Amino acid sequence: MTEKNNDFNLATGIICAQNVYEGSVNSRVVERVGKMPPSQSKGIAHEIMYTDKLNVTRPELGVTKLSTKTNAVRDDLVSVKDGVVKYRAQLKDTVSSSGVNKTVTQGMNGKYRGTNFLGTKETTEFYNQASKNMSTQKMSSTGISSKDTTRIMESFSGKMPNLENIAHNSSRAGSFGAVASVAVGAVEDIVNSESGEEVLAHATANGARGFASGYVGSAAATVATTATAAGIASVPALAAAPVVVAAAPVAAGIAAATIAGKAVMDVTDGEVKEVLEDIGRGVGEFVSDAADEIAYKVVDSIGEGLDRVGDKVDDFIDSVSLFFNLF
Known part of the structure; x- marks a missing residue:
C-alpha cells in the first residue's frame, strides 16, 4: 500500500x-503586457521563464530582471550584481518561416550585437539552420520549448x-x-x-x-x-x-x-x-x-x-x- x-x-x-508555477507565469505576463493573443504573449512567457531560470541556476550573475521596457530594442533581460551588469540577453520565440526570416535579417544587420542572443529550442534550431551559410550572429538555446510557452499561454487564455x-x-x-x-x-x-x-x-x-x-x-x-x-x-x-x-x-x-x-x-x-x-x-x-x-x-x-x-x-x-x- x-x-x-x-x-x-x-x-x-x-x-x-507545475500548474501553480505556470499560473504564476501567466499572471506575470498579464501584469506586464495585459491580455494578448497567445501568439504574442508566448514570447513574454519565454522571457519570464528564462529570467526565473537564471535566478535559480545562475546566482553568480546576481539578480536577473526583465527590462523596464516591454519593447526594448536590444536587451530583454539584464543580470546585475553589486551594481555591475553581469549578463544581458535578447530572447526570441518564433517558429514561423516569416518570423525566423525576419530574425535572421535583424541578426545580419547587427541589431543584437553586444548582447547574448537566445531563443527557444525550436527557434534556435530554425534560426541557425536558416542562417548557417550567412555571416550573422548565431543563436543559443534557453532550453525552454516553444511547445511549452504556447501551451501555457493558450491554456490560460x-x-x-x-x-x-x-x-x-x-x-x-x-x-x-x-x-x-x-x-x-x-x-x-x-x-x-x-x-x-x-x-x-x-x-x-x-x-x-x-x-x-x-x-x-x-x-x-x-x-x-x-x-x-x-x-x-x-x-x-x-x-x-x-x-x-x-x-x-x-x-x-x-x-x-x-x-x-x-x-x-x-x-x-x-x-x-x-x-x-x-x-x-x-x-x-x-x-x-x-x-x-x-x-x-x-x-x-x-x-x-x-x-x-x-x-x-x-x-x-x-x-x-x-x-x-x-x-
Whole structure:
C-alpha cells in the first residue's frame, strides 16, 4: 500500500507544482503586457521563464530582471550584481518561416550585437539552420520549448492547445513519474531485503504505473485549466476579477491531475499490477544467474539517473522547480 501511495504522490505532486508555477507565469505576463493573443504573449512567457531560470541556476550573475521596457530594442533581460551588469540577453520565440526570416535579417544587420542572443529550442534550431551559410550572429538555446510557452499561454487564455503540445508535456510528466516511482520502490525493496527478481518485478510495475499516472494527470490538468479559463472569459464579471482569473484555472488543473492520477493508480492496481510484475519476473528468470546483480546495479544507478533526469526532461524540470523559489 505504501508503494502505491508513493507512486501516486510523486507522479501527481510534480504536476500540481507545475500548474501553480505556470499560473504564476501567466499572471506575470498579464501584469506586464495585459491580455494578448497567445501568439504574442508566448514570447513574454519565454522571457519570464528564462529570467526565473537564471535566478535559480545562475546566482553568480546576481539578480536577473526583465527590462523596464516591454519593447526594448536590444536587451530583454539584464543580470546585475553589486551594481555591475553581469549578463544581458535578447530572447526570441518564433517558429514561423516569416518570423525566423525576419530574425535572421535583424541578426545580419547587427541589431543584437553586444548582447547574448537566445531563443527557444525550436527557434534556435530554425534560426541557425536558416542562417548557417550567412555571416550573422548565431543563436543559443534557453532550453525552454516553444511547445511549452504556447501551451501555457493558450491554456490560460481558454484556447485548447494542440494535441502535440499536450502530448509533449504529458510525456515529460510521465517520464518523471516513472523515474521517481522506480526510485522510491527500489529503496523500499532494499530496506525490505527483497530479492533481485522482486526488485526487477516491482521496478517494471512501478515504472509503468508511474508513467501512466503522470501522463494522464498532466493531460487532465491542461484540459481542466483551459476549460476553466474559457468559462471565466465568457462571464464578464468573473473575467474582471483578477483573483478569480489567476486562481480558478490553477485550482481546476490541480484537482483534475489529482483525480486522474489516483484513478490511473487504482485502475492499474491489483491484477494489472500483478501482470506487470510478472513481466519483470520473466526478465529476471531469463537472466536468472545475474538477476540479483542486475537488480542491484539498477538500484545503484538510480541516484545517478535522478541526477541526469534534468538533462532528459530539462524544460519540464526547470519550469516545475522554479515555482519553489517564487515564494
